Amino acid sequence: MATGINTFDEAIQATVDWVDDLQTRLGWHDRNMTYEAMKATLHGLRDALPADEAVFLGGCLPLLLRGVYYEGWHLRDKPLPMPDRDAFVERIRDGVNRALGVDAEEVAGRVFELVAARLPPEELEDVKAVTPASLHFLWPA
Numbered sequence: 001m002a003t004g005i006n007t008f009d010e011a012i013q014a015t016v017d018w019v020d021d022l023q024t025r026l027g028w029h030d031r032n033m034t035y036e037a038m039k040a041t042l043h044g045l046r047d048a049l050p051a052d053e054a055v056f057l058g059g060c061l062p063l064l065l066r067g068v069y070y071e072g073w074h075l076r077d078k079p080l081p082m083p084d085r086d087a088f089v090e091r092i093r094d095g096v097n098r099a100l101g102v103d104a105e106e107v108a109g110r111v112f113e114l115v116a117a118r119l120p121p122e123e124l125e126d127v128k129a130v131t132p133a134s135l136h137f138l139w140p141a
Helices: 006-026 033-048 051-062 062-068 085-095 104-118 121-130 133-138
Strands: none
Touching: 006 033, 006 062, 006 085, 006 104, 033 051, 033 085, 051 062, 051 121, 051 133, 085 104, 085 133, 104 121, 104 133
16 A cells, blocks of 8 residues: 555555565564564564664664664663573563464574664674674574
8 A cells, every 4th residue: 555655655665575574584474473573573672782772773774664663662771681582582472472383582583684684784793792692692693
């Protein structure tokens, strides 16, 4: 559905491209579930990063996805406690309503893979460098 506003139409298409890319990476057929999985993972990553790096990553996302990324986020004086692997994966499980058959760790890895594929290499290295050590395993080698 076109809005007739080029900026909006381009933002919608760019976001659909990201969702479709992730859907292919996961081998899923449910676009809505793919979106929810992406959203949960991006929110988890956002909250695991220092505020300045979270803002930097958000600025690299397509316009519509950027809004989703910032949804519910509050800039804090102090960072949230660093998530451990299990807490991060649980957050993704919650984000997909604990759907049976969803491997939340695989979802996280595929979203990190997607981000790695779509960010310029130098910007990706900055994000990877400040990702908590407990989540480094999710970035592609």
